[in-house]
Amino acid sequence: MAAWDLADFDDHEGVHLFRDRASGLTAVIAIHSTALGPAAGGVRFWHYADRTDAVTDALRLSRGMSYKNAMAGLPMGGGKGVILADAARTKTPEMLKAFGRAIDSLGGRYVTAEDVGISEADVGIIGSETGFVSGLPVGEGAAGGDPGPVTARGVYLGVRAAALEALGTDDMAGVHVAIQGVGSVGGGLARHLARDGAKLTLADVNADRAKALAAELGAQVVATEAIIGVEADIFSPNALGAILNEHSIPLLRTGVVAGGANNQLATPADAARLHGRGILYAPDYVINAGGIINVALEYLGQGDRAEVDARVAQIPERLRAIWAESAANGRPAADVADAMAQRLIGRA
Known part of the structure; x- marks a missing residue:
């Protein structure tokens, strides 16, 4: 079944499938909307019994990110990445670097961060291959870091x-x-x-x-x-x-x-x-918008932790x-x- 035939396809701007045989990467990046800015949303590392479920997850999550960023007043669109894990949840630096290159190939239309199964350290490895990341380690009082x-x-x-x-x-x-x-x-x-x-x-x-x-x-x-x-x-x-x-x-x-x-x-x-x-x-x-507020302000360079806290207080x-x-x-x-x-x- 094609992605646009799935029930959760909602006029997504793009659904990108990536495969890197050398590292074993199989991944999906779904971009729902860039009407307000680059599509921001974390990357999930998860084992799916059926690969179609991974695409469905990316579609649902990216749409949710469009809505989340809009309702939080952020100048960001909605996107989501999914890295398909094997049954043993094998995750390697080479795989994460390949995902970073996949992000980079989209030229800034998608910005990633942590999600289920992805750590702050993992984002650092992804960030070695692309600048379109957030949720990186930051100094005391700065926006960003673990969302x-x-x-x-x-x-x-x-x-x-x-x-x-x-x-x-x-x-x-x-x-x-x-x-x-x-x-x-x-x-x-x-x-x-x-x-x-x-x-x-x-x-x-x-x-x-x-x-x-x-x-x-x-x-x-x-x-x-x-x-x-x-x-x-x-x-x-x-x-x-x-x-x-x-x-x-x-x-x-x-x-x-x-x-x-x-x-x-x-x-x-x-x-x-x-x-x-x-x-x-x-x-x-x-x-649940607190995390994206934190990493979006980090990526945009629009404030410190006090600004993050003030925006989270508006929830x-x-x-x-x-x-x-x-x-x-x-x-x-x-x-x-x-x-x-x-x-x-x-x-x-």
Whole structure:
């Protein structure tokens, strides 16, 4: 099936497939829109059972980056890279350098950074072959570096905003939050919430990681397949996407969904399913914009860490605007956010 026949092809400006036999690189770079600037979005290193799934992931993620950058007020478009890993997750410097050359061949239309499976050190290797990278190590107080902690901070602020909207308070003491995925973002969120006295239930595909964090924070642990059904004030998905669907949404026992995972809704229809159940939803590309704000300002040279923090602090305001419009017109919050973003990139 051709890329433009896939359900998630959304008039993408480009879908680029790369193969470097010498290094073993197989990769996809999807550019959704450059209406506001170069297409910015990290590169994911992941094993896919079917290569078509990798293209679909790149399409969904790049569209999400268009919306995320637009809603964050950044002069950047939306793109995403995916490096297809083998079953053993073999990753070599030669492979990363080949990906850097692939980026460079696009002449600046795509700018990369960290994503799942890619570290700050990996980005440094990619950057040895191209200047179209961000998320590189930076000095104290500068914008840039690992985007994970900044994303976690923005999600934390968004969770507090959701608590205020749905529960009437942003004092998180005693508020029960079920967190799916406790990597860089989910783990950072859990630590922020623990300091506020929140009650936490954690789950992660890496059970040892979840148990270690739970021991550190005094939290509970459940199996990954059980977390979505935990009775809690807030469910916070911070792992991979498409976890909210026709089968999982009926299992939710919460009034709020607010987390950092990308593409949480499996299909557009799932926005209506959440809305129909009266569940407040924080659109993922709005609440998790902290990381791209950080690395975009690094790449653009437009401010320091104080500027990053000031922009991340605007995330709750954007969420409140979405929820207010949703309440006024009865449309799901996800649909309201999509319409706002589409107007910003000229695709209304």
